[in-house]
Amino acid sequence: MTDPVLVTGGAAGIGAAIVRAFRAKGHPVTFCDRDAATGAVLAAETGATFIAMDVRDEAAIDALFARCEPLAVLVNNVGVDQHAFFTELTRADWRGLLEINLETTFAFTLRALPAMQAARYGRIVNIASEAGRLGSKGGSVYAAAKAGVVGFTRSIARENARYGITCNAVLPGPVRTPMVERAIAEHGVRLEENMAGLTLLRHLGEP
Numbered sequence: 001m002t003d004p005v006l007v008t009g010g011a012a013g014i015g016a017a018i019v020r021a022f023r024a025k026g027h028p029v030t031f032c033d034r035d036a037a038t039g040a041v042l043a044a045e046t047g048a049t050f051i052a053m054d055v056r057d058e059a060a061i062d063a064l065f066a067r068c069e070p071l072a073v074l075v076n077n078v079g080v081d082q083h084a085f086f087t088e089l090t091r092a093d094w095r096g097l098l099e100i101n102l103e104t105t106f107a108f109t110l111r112a113l114p115a116m117q118a119a120r121y122g123r124i125v126n127i128a129s130e131a132g133r134l135g136s137k138g139g140s141v142y143a144a145a146k147a148g149v150v151g152f153t154r155s156i157a158r159e160n161a162r163y164g165i166t167c168n169a170v171l172p173g174p175v176r177t178p179m180v181e182r183a184i185a186e187h188g189v190r191l192e193e194n195m196a197g198l199t200l201l202r203h204l205g206e207p
Helices: 013-024 036-046 058-068 091-119 140-163 178-187 189-197
Strands: 005-008 029-033 049-052 073-076 122-127 165-170
Touching: 005 013, 005 091, 013 029, 013 036, 013 073, 029 036, 029 058, 036 049, 049 058, 058 091, 073 091, 091 122, 091 140, 091 165, 122 140, 140 165, 178 189
Parallel strands: 005 029, 005 073, 029 049, 073 122, 122 165
Antiparallel strands: none
16 A cells, blocks of 8 residues: 655645655655645645645644554645844744744654554655754844754654654755745845855755
């Protein structure tokens, strides 16, 4: 049987590319996102199961897992950024960005692991960011959250290898996602040039 997959933040960008890739290989895929309209279109295109939800809602997470267990693969992809210099941010900004970018990875992993441990098999993939390794000018909280994802990933991998469970992080550089496109639209083409300048090939990646 092909492993069942759950992808968070799967309606667009990197998440949608992950959904399409797993479906192309025949995996049953469930994905969640707050963007109901975009998610429904992708579900119709791929045959994946879409759940519109707020990933910060613990009751919604429980309901989601009740529908998609047994689960073999979890991809923690959901994330948001807020392009602003650190002194322009508030504590509410800090808490909000950590909640989406770091705490949801904790919450979904915590919910998935017991069944994976019982099955003695599981694959967890966390979408972090190069910002978490190198820092990000105008993205200090996002970088802090993604660095947290990397440390969390290493710890979960160490704790769960004995159960046959792997946990890995993927650290993309600048990728042309809807989130990045919105930031470019807000801050101008200079932002895109700066992002591209961080890469060896001098252009943004594609999902």
